Amino acid sequence: MPEVTVRKQKIRKNSVRTRLIIFGVLALLLLLASIFAEYLTPYDPYIQDLNNAKAAPTPAHLFGTDRYGRDMLSRVIVGSRASIYSTLLLVAIITAIGTCVGVFCGWHGKFIDVVLMRISDMFLAFPGLVFALAVAGVLGGGLQNAIIALAAISWPKYARIARSQTLAQKETPYLKAAKLSGSSTVKIIFKHILPNIIGPILVTSMLDIGTMMMELAGLSFLGLGAKPPTAEWGSMMSDTRSLLTTAPWVTLSPGFAIFISVMVFNLLGDTIRDYADPRSRGGR
Amino acid sequence: MKKYVIHRLIQLIPVLFGITLLSFAMMRIAGSDAITELYGDKGAVAQEIIDAKRAELGLDRPFIEQYFSWLTGMLRGDMGVSYVSGKNVFDTFVAKLPATLLLTLLSIIATILISIPLGVLAAVNHDRIVDYILRFLSFIGNSLPNFFVALLLMQLLSIKLGWLPVISNGTTLRSAIMPTLTLAIAMSAKYMRQVRATVLEELNKDYVTGAKARGVRNHVILWKSVIKSSMLTIITLLALSIGSLLGGTAIIESIFMWDGVGKLAVDSITMRDYPLIQAYVVWMAIIYVCVNLITDLLYHALDPRIRLGVSEDA
Numbered sequence: 001m002p003e004v005t006v007r008k009q010k011i012r013k014n015s016v017r018t019r020l021i022i023f024g025v026l027a028l029l030l031l032l033a034s035i036f037a038e039y040l041t042p043y044d045p046y047i048q049d050l051n052n053a054k055a056a057p058t059p060a061h062l063f064g065t066d067r068y069g070r071d072m073l074s075r076v077i078v079g080s081r082a083s084i085y086s087t088l089l090l091v092a093i094i095t096a097i098g099t100c101v102g103v104f105c106g107w108h109g110k111f112i113d114v115v116l117m118r119i120s121d122m123f124l125a126f127p128g129l130v131f132a133l134a135v136a137g138v139l140g141g142g143l144q145n146a147i148i149a150l151a152a153i154s155w156p157k158y159a160r161i162a163r164s165q166t167l168a169q170k171e172t173p174y175l176k177a178a179k180l181s182g183s184s185t186v187k188i189i190f191k192h193i194l195p196n197i198i199g200p201i202l203v204t205s206m207l208d209i210g211t212m213m214m215e216l217a218g219l220s221f222l223g224l225g226a227k228p229p230t231a232e233w234g235s236m237m238s239d240t241r242s243l244l245t246t247a248p249w250v251t252l253s254p255g256f257a258i259f260i261s262v263m264v265f266n267l268l269g270d271t272i273r274d275y276a277d278p279r280s281r282g283g284r
Numbered sequence: 285m286k287k288y289v290i291h292r293l294i295q296l297i298p299v300l301f302g303i304t305l306l307s308f309a310m311m312r313i314a315g316s317d318a319i320t321e322l323y324g325d326k327g328a329v330a331q332e333i334i335d336a337k338r339a340e341l342g343l344d345r346p347f348i349e350q351y352f353s354w355l356t357g358m359l360r361g362d363m364g365v366s367y368v369s370g371k372n373v374f375d376t377f378v379a380k381l382p383a384t385l386l387l388t389l390l391s392i393i394a395t396i397l398i399s400i401p402l403g404v405l406a407a408v409n410h411d412r413i414v415d416y417i418l419r420f421l422s423f424i425g426n427s428l429p430n431f432f433v434a435l436l437l438m439q440l441l442s443i444k445l446g447w448l449p450v451i452s453n454g455t456t457l458r459s460a461i462m463p464t465l466t467l468a469i470a471m472s473a474k475y476m477r478q479v480r481a482t483v484l485e486e487l488n489k490d491y492v493t494g495a496k497a498r499g500v501r502n503h504v505i506l507w508k509s510v511i512k513s514s515m516l517t518i519i520t521l522l523a524l525s526i527g528s529l530l531g532g533t534a535i536i537e538s539i540f541m542w543d544g545v546g547k548l549a550v551d552s553i554t555m556r557d558y559p560l561i562q563a564y565v566v567w568m569a570i571i572y573v574c575v576n577l578i579t580d581l582l583y584h585a586l587d588p589r590i591r592l593g594v595s596e597d598a
Contacts, residue, residue, distance in 0.1 A: 129531030137553030
């Protein structure tokens with residue numbers, strides 16, 4: 001029954017597009033919220049009101065207040081700056097570095113390729129978080145250093161993808177023709193190779209956002225990321241751990257914020273993968 | 285097979301070399317060596333004393349020379365002494381290792397017990413309501429950071445229900461329940477998906493259709509053929525995850541005060557106790573590489589298809 005299959009495919013394609021729009025908009029909203037966080041808070045997130053400390057959630061304070069009477073909703077909103085914005089920055093950095101190294105290795109080949117790929121093997125040989133912990137520990141805490149630590153362990157994956165894609169492109173007839181006709185290396189890389197390989201790389205980076213967000217929050221939770229009083233979800237949870245018995249909303253509300261953001265970005269990543277690669281559709 | 289083992293062992297050498305070199309270089313780059321740790325907070329110290337101490341500790345020698353003396357020391361189990369406690373680093377590390385290995389082992393067992401039955405269930409009920417529910421749960425589990433799971437479990441099991449102590453009191457099975465569960469939830473969410481995909485792929489093979497056509501009952505096909513042949517892939521995937529588990533224990537150990545190497549590492553990082561951090565990184569990486577190697581070799585030894593493929597190449 002060919003008609004049935006065609007119809008089914010059409011429906012599937014439409015549903016993927018709908019999902020893409022929904023999750024894309026949600027992710028964009030989160031991103032905008034993190035950029036304009038200061039203007040969205042109902043209260044000043046740093047103002048203390050000791051008379052109203054550790055108040056349970058009420059309509060006035062939806063997530064309650066912390067031990068200094070600071071409004072938790074405002075703190076969670078402001079925390080999105082450090083959490084979402086820096087995660088996206090981190091993913092952008094590793095995508096850029098990995099792609100540059102990968103394209104360079106694939107294009108140039110020879111000795112430098114061997115050396116850089118051995119180095120990336122070395123990084124891949126470390127169990128991820130162990131190495132990130134050590135790097136963050138050596139550099140000392142701070143959000144910037146946590147980003148460097150996670151970037152140091154994550155770029156090789158992108159370098160590998162970019163390299164293999166570049167190698168595949170290099171063998172295609174059109175690229176050989178471009179080379180023969182005297183195009184410069186810069187032109188070949190930017191005009192021919194990059195546009196053709198960027199798809200799979202971007203899909204990988206979209207799928208990585210959720211994981212990176214959790215790892216960054218994890219480092220902050222251990223005190224190796226953002227430092228108080230900067231509001232960051234991971235460190236907020238770790239600072240208020242002792243309140244878990246008396247005021248659980250203080251500890252748990254940043255957790256839910258991480259959970260929801262990670263979920264939105266994971267859904268977006270999955271949808272983009274489905275959109276780009278029809279074979280992976282249907283929950284396989 | 286023998287050739288393959290030797291090939292893999294030879295490949296291991298540059299990797300181990302790289303791991304140790306990187307760990308050593310990292311601690312040097314940190315810019316804070318033993319001297320600053322010793323005299324940093326004691327005000328002005330005469331340059332002669334610093335130079336003498338430097339020579340005594342061998343810090344005035346070239347980098348490569350220092351690296352090799354450190355490497356040979358490490359192989360003999362001599363990794364220097366902790367800046368904070370003054371105790372032998374290697375002994376401290378080894379003393380804490382069993383707790384972490386126990387936690388890892390328990391989490392893997394729990395993961396197997398959770399993810400394999402649920403994954404098979406989802407695959408068998410492909411695209412039906414059970415499958416959707418399980419996929420949804422696995423998705424939720426994948427989006428939960430493990431420290432959040434840990435705090436939720438604490439809130440639920442210790443504070444609300446009062447079943448378990450909030451922090452562990454020693455390395456007992458009772459206090460291992462919550463850390464194990466935390467690690468297993470994240471792992472299971474991931475592995476349920478992979479088990480489902482593997483079993484589903486096997487279910488779609490021609491021999492299954494053939495067996496069905498010959499009237500073999502569904503559960504016989506499932507248990508005697510499909511699960512048996514999927515199991516190897518599943519176990520391999522699980523074994524390959526030990527590395528990420530070893531790294532992930534650090535956060536969980538420090539939340540639940542589980543006295544393993546992960547907590548030791550986090551504590552040493554706060555105290556800037558570089559020799560201990562170094563020991564943690566190097567040994568975790570070595571354990572990780574070795575576990576991956578053993579898994580890979582076992583996989584080759586157990587699966588005749590791959591074994592034959594390799595001997596054809598050789």
